[in-house]
Amino acid sequence: MTDLAEHRGYVPAGTVGAKPMAPAATAAGHRLDIDGMRALAIVPVLFFHLGSEVLKGGYIGVDVFFVISGFLITGILQSEIQAGTFSLLHFYDRRIRRIFPALLAVLLASTILAVVLLLPPDILDFSRSGLAAALFSSNFYFMSATDYFNVAADSNPLLHTWSLAVEEQYYIVFPLLLWALGGAGRRWTLPVVALLALGSFVLSVVFVRSHQVAAFYMAPTRAWELLVGALLALGAVPKIEWAWLRETLAALGLALIVAGCLLFYKNMPFPGERALVPCIGAALLIHAGTSGPTLVGRLLSLRPLVFIGLISYSLYLWHWPIIIFFRIWSARPVGVGEGALLLVLSFAAAALSWRYIEQPFQRKAVAASPVVLRFSAAGGVAGLVVVWVGLLVSGGLASAFPAGVVRLAGYVHYEDEAVYRRGTCFLDSHANALADFDAGTCLARAPGKPAMLLIGDSHAAHLWRGLADELPGASILQMTASGCKPVLGGRGHPTCLALMQRGLEEETAKGGLDAVILSARWEAEDVPLLVATVDRLATRVPRIYVSGPIVEYRDALPRVLARAALDNTPGLLLSQRSDEPRAVDEMVKAALAGHRNVAYLSPYQTLCPQPMQACRTTVGDEVPMQWDYGHLTAEGADFLVKSWRDEGLL
Secondary structure, three states, X not given: OOOOOOOOXXXXXXXXXXXXXXXXXXXXXXXXXXXXXXXXXXXXXXXXXXXXXXXXXXXXXXXXXXXXXXXXXXXXXXXXXXXXXXXXXXXXXXXXXXXXXXXXXXXXXXXXXHXXXXXXXXXXXXXXXXXXXXXXXXXXXXXXXXXXXXXXXXXXXXXXXXXXXXXXXXXXXXXXXXXXXXXXXXXXXHHHHHHHHHHHHHHHHHXXXXXXXXXXXXXXXXXXXXXXXXXXHOOOOOOOOOHHHHHHHHHHHHHHHHHHXXXXXXXXXXXXXXXXXXXXHHHHHHHHXXXXXXXXXXXXXXXXXXXXXXXXXXXXXXXXXXXXXXXXXXXXXXXXXXXXXXXXXHHHHHHHHHHHXXXXXXXXXXXXXXXXXXXXXXXXXXXXXXXHHHHHHOOOOHHHOOHHHHHHHHHHHOOOHHXXXXXXXXXXXXXXXXXXXXXXXXXXXXXXXXXXEEEEOHHHHOOXXXXXXXXXXXXXXXXEEOOOOOOOOOOOOHHHHHHHHHHHHHHHHHOOOOEEEEEOOOOHHHHHHHHHXXXXXXXXXXXXXXXXOOOXXXXXXXXXXXXXXXXXXXXXXXXXXXXXXXXXXXXXXXXXXXXXXXXXXXXXXXXOOOOOOOOOOEEOOOEEOEXXXXXXXXXXHXXXXXXXXXXXXX
């Protein structure tokens, strides 16, 4: 998504060393249809980030960008290598001129807004992510700090820079490889690039099953997407001579991208083989347009789409911080009206950025000398680094906030590994494999104690500490994983489904269990499967407990508490509370009424005995009940289980 304006004047070769083929739509050698493809990529990303229920798979626009980038840059590099004009220094000068001006502007604006709007823990997180973004290593930072599809990721204004980092890491290695292959003999170029693409794809498929977060963020598992474009530029696919076939393949390419945007969803395992859908779609569009004119190519060459394509890099950079800072400032979810406003603001910022930041540097009206360009870029980065380091040293400007506010806000970065037994008894299906489940620890039974098996997703894992602390006379067994619900016949991540199947079928069939506790972030659609699962387990286990939905907030509860304390707005707790869990709580309770050996536990009713008023949000005056939108702290879990025990429910 960073390189796509570099193709002005470039017409890709059909095969290595062959005569260039005329693209379908050109303006002085500029592929207008590729500009339209950039629009086709960026618009779904925008709607996905705005929470669209229609374009739930809009994140695949990034994959389309990767293919386009690999195609364009490889064509330029290969032309220069064949002409004997390739210079690695000049290549990176072009990268700096293309990437840094708009990026530094976004980083500077985001830093100013972060200082004004964020709380100390979030300023610290922002500063760390800024350092990572400036060093093009933010993919590593976010891989270790969060999950792209996690609710916590919604609060970081620089999350989207992960894709820039992937591209730049790729372009550190690939130009040198292509140059070396060109020197060794052109006959090796295509097979070596194809082999690398295959290896990267296989790595992505393997990792998406066992370490999905790494598969999503790592350059080696994403490189194949850029290499698909590279293979097209190197002539791996012959020219399409028949017009009917070009039309068919172009239409198919467009259909694949649209289908991915409509049918994919944010929690599905990705990239892996699923990324073939947008990547093949992009490849078909590019190659059909390279071979000759098509109806789809003419559609993509329409002036509005071309303009969106031209500003797509700035649009990608600006839209996400605009959305995030609006959410923080407004303290409410983005509605339809707000979404339309944010789209307008994003396009306006992008158009201005393209016109007054990108274009002057591209035309060399600013920093015409390469030396001036390099020093300017280095100076800009150094200045921001000094600011971010200063913010880190100051504790995120903690001294400017009341101590109580800082303490409450600090729970946003809650360490839950030991509390939930993450990675052993609670598997993050995006990061762990089924083999990581430690049965010896998680299913250990103490002689003479009743055995209670806790099974479910993260909303089961957050109960474990409370159950272990408040029920010392029982052995609390734990089989929990993110990505599915503890029901038979459910859908979700393969790792989670396998663990749920093992718990619900194998462990309950062994006998010796005194009780099973089913807990999850229940939704209305789960209720029929939950009832069927309970009926099945009732024939095997003497007692079944179902823990219902917990109260949820639209932002992390510690952040809401800190904001309410800082601004003296206690009503914020009520306005930030989500309405859905209460309705689902009533639905689950009614569905399970009268079922044999089944007891219903309601976290919602325990924490919100009077739903129209504020719920219980802290343990004592200092510890938040929950550390994010809904997951319990250790103290919160103790409070909840103790309440159930004292009421005779457990």
